[in-house]
Amino acid sequence: MLMSVLEMFNLFDRVKFGEAVLIKYRSSSYVPDLLSLLLKRYAEKRDYAFIVDDNLDMLHVINEHLKVFGINGAFDDAVVIKTGGVQKVGQVAGRVKVEGEPSVYLPKYSRATEGIFSKAGRSVNVVVGLERIFAFINSLRDFYIMILGVQGFLGNTKRKAFYLMDLDIAEGLPINPVPELERIATTVMDAEPELDKINVLVLKAPDVDIMGERFSFSLNDIL
Template identity: 35%
Template sequence: MKRVTGSIKSISRIMDSLKIGETVLVIYEESLIPEFSFLFFVEYASRKGIPIIVDDILDSLYVVKQHLEFTGIDTNFFDDVVVVKVGGTNKVGNVYKHIPLEGAYREKYRLAVKELYKKKTNILNIVLGIENLFYLSTKPTDVLGVVSELISFLGKKSRIAIYMINKNIAEMAPINPLPFFERTASTVVYAEPYPRKAVIRIGKCSSLDLVGKSFIVELEDVLQYWDENGTF
């Protein structure tokens, strides 16, 4: 039996408070926060019996996988993760659909998700790399189009969506999408890196008793929570 520490219980409490249909932002500064957050989400979903779908934008899942391998984590479980891939060339996981980043890719993405969600319900949808789209965009309509997509999924009774967003990249984009995303999302979590730990602050949450709370997550706690053989 894996030990559940106090900091993991705090993160699990946030996850337990989420309702189907919510959109969650995890905004982080450059670090390994997305890698170890991904491990936590996979383990949490496994314990709860929740299916996971990953939106992999511009090879972001490949980067996460390689970084975890460099730290010594067994990444064989990636083979079982269902993936909708947008752009990029490095296929990781069980790729349901690979959508080239060209033309009407948002419409193709919407159709792929609609098809996939007919087969799965009550999904934890992890979105990696969406800030890369904004970094490459120069038109306000591109930003508003993606924000409109996010709004259209808000309240859908099929998934909880978690967008992992690199603050450094988003703020360097020609049009910073963060204010639009922060306004739209139902839950906003800020993750600030420190050596071997992160400070988590809840900026907004549908569970009002959690708003404004902060806590520290130790790297060792995440690794203890994660089974070394994976439990996906």
């Protein structure tokens, strides 16, 4: 089913605050770039705050890709939480150093972000590059500490969270986080490009009306 941008916004409306949406994609696509832009426009249209968790400069890559499409400054006014990286994109409100031990990293992340989310009110929170943080984890113990940290944000009724996950990176890690993130997420989608559109398959959702459905949206509508 080919959807207009407004119809995609209506689909995002069906995601309740407190939910976590996992959107999986492959490296050789512009899926994260276009979906990040689409979600920002959705947040603006609904008058929600837009917050990006930028892990290891992934937002910089997205921003530069969009410039190639002729879209400049797409995230200049976005509230950004940076973990690692050096490239500044948007309004950086918090910085967290990359730590090999989640027991050290997670408390630092919580302290850096607690005020950001509380002041923002209702927000759309896009998380990019999280799979790269998992690359620093080598033991099952640390892996599950990290998973518990992600799981702890589920049910935060001030945000709708969208985790954009690069499968090619995640599947090549010593411990693949995707199965656990699929378990945690309330909604799971696969997104892949096809010529001038992006196809989305809903694999898991609390809304039975969209379970197993395929949706498409045109790149021209976004750009």
